[in-house]
Amino acid sequence: MHLAFHLLLLLVAPLAVSQGQSHPGHKEGNLTNSSHQETLGPGEGSPSLRIVPSNTDFALHLYHLMAFESPSKNIFFSPLSISAALAMLSLGARAHTRTQILQGLGFNLTEMAESDIHLGFRHLLRTLSLATDTLEIHMGSALFLSRGVQLLPKFLNDTMAFYESQVFHTNFHDSEGAAQLINNHVMKETQGKIVNLASKLSKDTILVLVNFIYFKALWEKPFSRSKTTLQDFYVDENTIVQVPMMGQDGQYHWYLHDRYLPCSVLRMNYDGDVMALFILPDRGKMKQVEEVLTPEMLVRWNNLLQKRVYFYKKLELHLPKFSMSGSYELGQILPKLGFTELLSERANFSGITETLNLKMSKSFHKAILEVDEIGTKAAAVTNFSIIFKSARRNLHVLRFNRPFLVVIFSTKTQSILFLGKVVNPTKS
Structure with a gap:
């Protein structure tokens, strides 16, 4: 599987x-x-x-x-x-x-x-x-x-x-x-x-x-393998690496750009009572975001990304496979x-x-x-892709092509299962 x-x-x-x-x-x-x-x-x-x-x-x-x-x-x-x-x-x-x-x-x-x-x-x-x-x-x-x-x-x-x-x-x-x-x-x-x-x-x-x-x-909204392409990932000001970048066009996701902090936050759901928060600092702002990574901040992001419909947006998403x-x-x-x-x-x-x-x-x-494209049956990928393909002009674009944070969270138990920072996705 x-x-x-x-x-x-x-x-x-x-x-x-x-x-x-x-x-x-x-x-x-x-x-x-x-x-x-x-x-x-x-x-x-x-x-x-x-x-x-x-x-x-x-x-x-x-x-x-x-x-x-x-x-x-x-x-x-x-x-x-x-x-x-x-x-x-x-x-x-x-x-x-x-x-x-x-x-x-x-x-x-x-x-x-x-x-x-x-x-x-x-x-x-x-x-x-x-x-x-x-x-x-x-x-x-x-x-x-x-x-x-x-x-x-x-x-x-x-x-x-x-x-x-x-x-x-x-x-x-x-x-x-x-x-x-x-x-x-x-x-x-x-x-x-x-x-x-x-x-x-x-x-x-x-x-x-x-x-x-x-x-x-399994992803609630999986990626299509055909949309994975090699793209640049900016490790720091002096280092660029090539990574297979998964892509989605026009899926709806819970997403916000924080008005008080220099970062974007994406909620990706699984089929089940688990979700992932991907936190993408603005370029060069990782340390500033890490300094405010507190329980209260995680609660704030989580509440915003499940209770306010305004943040449920159509998104062009690019996320590394690594x-x-x-x-x-x-x-x-x-x-x-x-x-x-x-x-x-x-x-x-x-x-x-x-x-x-x-x-x-x-x-x-x-x-x-390990992160890859498949989250559920392939038919679901095709269906989602077809449904939203015609509305590209209204898409928000979120590209994880620089260091980011990831939190795997059990919504049933309100517990952090895994926590990490991806600085260079080519380093195992």
Whole structure:
């Protein structure tokens, strides 16, 4: 099946034995026995909506840090999957380590109980997993555990109950065999998009946490392959590259040129409860637009582009066809967002197992994005093209031939699934 978008993510966090004694045991309340009632669906007051503000804040803080450190590079990641993986890891953290993880994710623990956070993620993940014929979002976790190591029942039960994680017993002394087991699972869950992920695993590793998200969707208004042509893309003042540019003539889209900011914003819908915002700064104005990329600004654009009919316009659209990936060593990024204990000797993961003192040795994230023309049956493309071809004189023209931002957004859960910046679409 041809896809309009085809995205996935992996966050891998191996935990290895460190020197020293295990942390003293801590008694914790049983999260899985919470009395909260959960109703699947996105209705007002649903558990998942309570965690949306924190998830959005975390997503944009992470983006701003990546953009500051690599202003001239492509950026692409799944903030939701990173948040979910860290929240899951917090189930095995204790004392200040656990508090720091949850606060680093943006949660105010004086206003929201820890059980509500995990219930929110469970509701969110289950709501997203309600696939249709034209939309599939598959998010999951797996624990690869060294043979002979006993997980605490509470950690095992909570990770399965809230995050539906799978557990695989692994022989890390056979480094190649362990890597192959992980790679086979990852390849299966991402439908072959990521291969050979794990390599050079330390024999001291006792636990690897893998979190992934796989997303495929069909455009509500697809592009015609016959209209894709090579065109110039202006990376910066001195760099021009040739890219296959997809084209549409005369489709109606939700589109605005912001009267207060130097940018245009396009809403592209999928068949399903997901849409993409493409944000095109005026030439040379990327930094100015990034500075005001806030939750409030995203809400403002989204509201304008779904409630005001004035912005539903006939458009001549040009959008690059491309693929790119983002790979990030989170151990270098997370401490700058307040996660200072996570990869340090002070980290307390005694909620995972009492028999060993665990240390996180590595944490990284990988996401892949592919954009192409096909969004639904080819007949729909022909029909749309014929219907609007005669009205070219009234078209607004929107040409994504310079760096732009992209936000993939679940309207059902009000969550940012993916976030990125396309600086050079020829760089994978």
